[in-house]
Amino acid sequence: MKKTGLRIAAVLFAFLFQITLKAQPMNTKENQNTSGIFPKGEKATQNFTGTAWVKTLVANDDTLTTIISDVVFEPGARNYWHTHPAGQILICTDGVGYYQEKGKPIQTLHAGDVVKIQPGIEHWHGASPTSSFTHIAINVNTEKGVVNWLKPVTDDEYNSK
């Protein structure tokens, strides 16, 4: 009877190990802070606080006049206050993020959320303090301009949520 118990344990252990292996790639992706769709881009070196990666999916041209980027923010990372002369659309694909327009409270964002940013509206976006965040950013009508960077988001502003 001792053998039977140990045999059950062995079978369950083998099955468990198989399940763990299957689950591994998903966990790995989460640890890499990717959305699971695009590989991480270049580390942002200006106009960001904290660590973020920007991958250009569509470069600007005179025909489509659109720039599309995949942006991954580490927890606590955010971009500076800025405006878009022609507006921008954010499609949230992974993690938990923050979005704030000047004079309004911070909004929390999750995968599946879409943000329409109107032309000239001062705002910033980034990850929440405890989760990474990934969004696709779509700059439309780039013939009217792309972005005007302003001041960093202070810790007080970021922690006002």
Added chain:
Amino acid sequence: MKKTGLRIAAVLFAFLFQITLKAQPMNTKENQNTSGIFPKGEKATQNFTGTAWVKTLVANDDTLTTIISDVVFEPGARNYWHTHPAGQILICTDGVGYYQEKGKPIQTLHAGDVVKIQPGIEHWHGASPTSSFTHIAINVNTEKGVVNWLKPVTDDEYNSK
């Protein structure tokens, strides 16, 4: 000693059950042919062959002049031949898809692929025969027009890959 073996089995079983519960939502999403980011939209009732769902993420307006939709195609499903007067960008997020421009061979698409469709180019897109396919479709500069639908993609055309 029999009790020890069974106790190990019980602990492993409890752990295994927990792992299985965690894995469940991912499998469920795959079975539903979603990209895991957006819920399925409305079933397409015209200009498509086979079954597809279209979810509008951004409706047209005079300021951003952009329409964004999440489209899920069942295996074998595709839209009709068509053109976009101002072009369109596809961001592939799940599954395996097909894209063809008139007079060119069918291209296979995977998650992470981005397609820039130039204005006026006759084309179609859809799932491959054996896999569902999800893409985000971005219609830019809609003030110039959105789409002109043409003829269905015949089975001979679809199977020419």
